[in-house]
Amino acid sequence: MTRLPGTYESYWMETAEGPRHPGLTDRLEVDVAVVGGGIAGICTAWELVRAGRSVALLEADRVAAGVTGYTTAKLSAQHGLIYAQLRKSFGAVGARQYGRSQQEAVEYVERVAAELGIDCDLERLPGYVYAESTEAVDQLKAEADAAREAGLAASFVTDTGLPYPVAGAVRVEGQAQFHPRKYLLALVADLVGRGGKVYERTRVVSLDEGEPCRLTTEAGAEIVARDVVVATHYPVFDRALLFSRLEPHRELVVAATVPADRDPGGMYITQEQNTRSVRTAPYGENQRLLIVTGEKFKPGVGEVGERYERLAAWTEERFPFARITHRWAAQDNTTTDQVPYVGRFHPGARHVYVATGFGGWGMSNGVISGQLLTARITGEELPWTSLYDPRRLHPRETSSLLKVQGSVLKHFVGDRLRASHVDSVEDIAPGSGAVVRVGGRRCAVYRDESGTAHAVSARCTHLGCLVHFNDAERAWECPCHGSRFDTDGSVIQGPAVRPLEPRPLPGEAGACD
Template structure:
């Protein structure tokens, strides 16, 4: 296997240590239970505690250590080529509400950081959406005009701080970049100071909606709450059928030290070359850490190592002084109409709320969600409540919905008909994995570096799709809805809440061709 550049760890995780929080002691009763300790969950819990509600924040692993700990951490209202699309789909008022809600989130983080004295490396910089091809200039001009009409300080430019020429760019002023864990861990400390309860290593496996609602943990503890917020990135409860309207995708990140005088002084993104996103953060005396994101793909797609290599090669070509230090990967979900779902979980929900579908822009959307969900629970309404309502069904999303479901059906059926690229366990090389048949059942088999093979069920415990092996991150991934599992079957990322079951390997012999 090719040796990939940099340490496989997020810079935010490496430099943002926080205290541990034990699980619940038994039954816990609060006003609001927030399931999910990422940016949306933390911001919601903090807002509610500040409003006087008793809150329990419940996280399956460590707080701010899931998707939030592996973000690019751009805090921006400029979300690529979004405003021209919003203008067509939601009209001028919808585009204005989206822009206002996102820009207010940027300003809110700056204000809260100042009020609480949070040192989170917050820097105000412009955001750019650019293209190197002249063919995209008209589209960029239209986006600049749409963003400006939506109320953002946007303009079309041809000069940027990048060390290579562009054909054009949309520049939006007054955006920000920050260290997400430093900011969020400070909010958690303030939450605890206000009497909020924080429980880590507390996976929620069931929800009973009622008056009150009841949540059950993997260990059997019960959380009783009047209101419940599901902020687990991809909702772990399927009663709203949001899995039919969400499409997961992953992106890779490489980070590299560069001289401070080579800082491009802004946040940049292009859809060209399968996405390239660039920003920097403070990194020692005379240096900046360049953070480059790209190579977007669906979970379960192979050749992840090759994608890392392409991203690293692009970084070193465009920034010749770059010395790659870290690499990691991020995952997010996009809704079928490209606007997040934040609000009541489903048409019949009275006390259960959700925040999901941030489309790669989780920082501003997470902050926005915290404020919007708090307003819901406090009986208030913000101007953009209906824009983000999960119960909406926009006519323009029908084709996207069919495309998402077509992809799921393709994997659910096609992966069962398609033969594996290996015929036996013996063919699996150390450090790699494959789905093979063992004793008539499909097993996900990983062989560690010492040569020992480990087998688990190949059926995702969410809805039964077959998992695929990620060669770079050494994990099993579901291509249908994005659940991820360790090589031992443990859940890394939902919507699955149960691990892949272990499978015995009585002997590494030829694998049978019997169906599941």
């Protein structure tokens, strides 16, 4: 793999340092425990505190530093080619509810930022979904009609601000982009100022759905709460069996400086070329930061380094005046009917709620989650409550559900039938990793730059699929449900909550054989 361009760090993480919050060590009682400190968890906790509830926000690492810290931060109701599909699956009423709820989330963030005086680089711009192929024009026109019927200010256009021609695009007015960490860290500060509790480095590992509910952390602390919200991106508890209805995917991001007068003036996305998304952000005097996303893939599948190289090459070809400065990656989960799950966790749940399946549009959906879940917990109901209800199941989901489960089964069984990913530990080059069979047991082995090999169990601690190595991000990833682990086995991203167990190497006591 050649040297990848840019610093491997999210621009949002680099430019918004947040205060540290303590870990939870004692027993705690609150009205509501919110598990997960991303945009959905933060917005929910903030709304609940404003509604007069005592709230604890529990984050396994740092707030707004997981998936939320690595987004492209489009705050939009324009979610690609979705409204024609929604009209077919949920009817015209369902499509309008989706459009209205998403657009209201955009307006809501602008109002809250003004109310709290948050300087989060918020800009109102049009959103575009475009195609370069003339074969896609009819589909784009149909999408423009469906989006307009759903209540958005949508139109079909052939001119955009991109520096290359397009065959057509759906333009939606009144969308937004912002700095997500600047906005969310301000919400956290206001939450704490109103008496809410925030605990970082507090990984929740178990849930008892009694009355009251009881949560236990990795460190053994107990949280007692009347209501619990699971906002951990991919739910860390499997009792709702949502893992059978969620498909994880990753997308890569490169960011580059461009002259301010070359700003394309909008937010753009195409499904062509395995997705390309383009937007800019303020970046010093007379410059903008061009943020390009694409190369969608399932965690643990494919050569990630090569994907970064393709994305960087596309950026430099289409924007020859750009200079790449950063790169990072984002992960999200898509539901089998393309609408997020926000509401009661499962059919029998009385006091446990979930927010997941944002499909790459976490900014607007995270805001919606806070409003929807707060309404449910305080005894209210929004017009789109049933649309997002996790307990729904539409006939149109069946084929997608079978596809998701077929992919999981392929990895769960197929990866075990492979003799090995490499022949021996000695074959692993410095800076790379592979799954190696030693004495009948599979080890996930990473060799660091100094040449020292580190081995952990190759079985994901979620449901037992075999992990694969991500060569560009140097992480172990589960191709079944998207759990990610550091090279030492520690959890980077759920649904797994337990680390990969260390494994001695051949020649060491208790080795992999």
